[in-house]
Amino acid sequence: MNIDTSEVYDISMPITQDMPVFKGKEEKRPLITTQSTFATGSTYESVIKMNMHTGSHIDSKLHMIEGGPTVESLNIKELLTKCRVIDLSECTSSIGKKDLVDKNIQSGSFILLKTKNSTEDILEKEFIYLDRSGASYLVEKNIAGVGTDGLGIERNQSDHKTHILLMNKGIHILEGLRLANIKEGEYFLSALPILIPGVEASPIRAVLIGLK
């Protein structure tokens, strides 16, 4: 297979100390330090301390379901897949069933929801999220995975219904994607987690490749 490199798109969020984080919580900001420099040693080495849900990442069930499976149980073959970017730039506040019914969502598909989160400065507070009716609809449609350009797939839902509805059906959840430069349409997605056994989420380097 030949990859047209002009059709490779990085949809990951850069990890920096001043990046947007969920609700602007200080404890979610990454701490990046230097352990060794050429002034102090013979190599340059860095250390990062970061919440697993900061930046572009994938959740596993343990995040919301006590005793649930952790990152190493994720099937990476399902995270190398065709996907479809759906433009929901018209949405304000939340994405519900009403916003998705006309989008011809197919069983088994992996969809990425592009919203104003990618283009406006709303990530830390009022980001657009998937509401319960939207999550129920995606479950009904039997999708394989969903990605959001919000810092969470939901924002203020204390019962975490959006996560739980999706997770109970084994639907993959990617959060913190950057889709500003991505047109609606079909792509190949690579969204592999770092292999950290026992944890409930992992950063991903998410990439789209245009399909010919």
Ligand SMILES: [Zn+2]
């Ligand atoms: Zn998360």
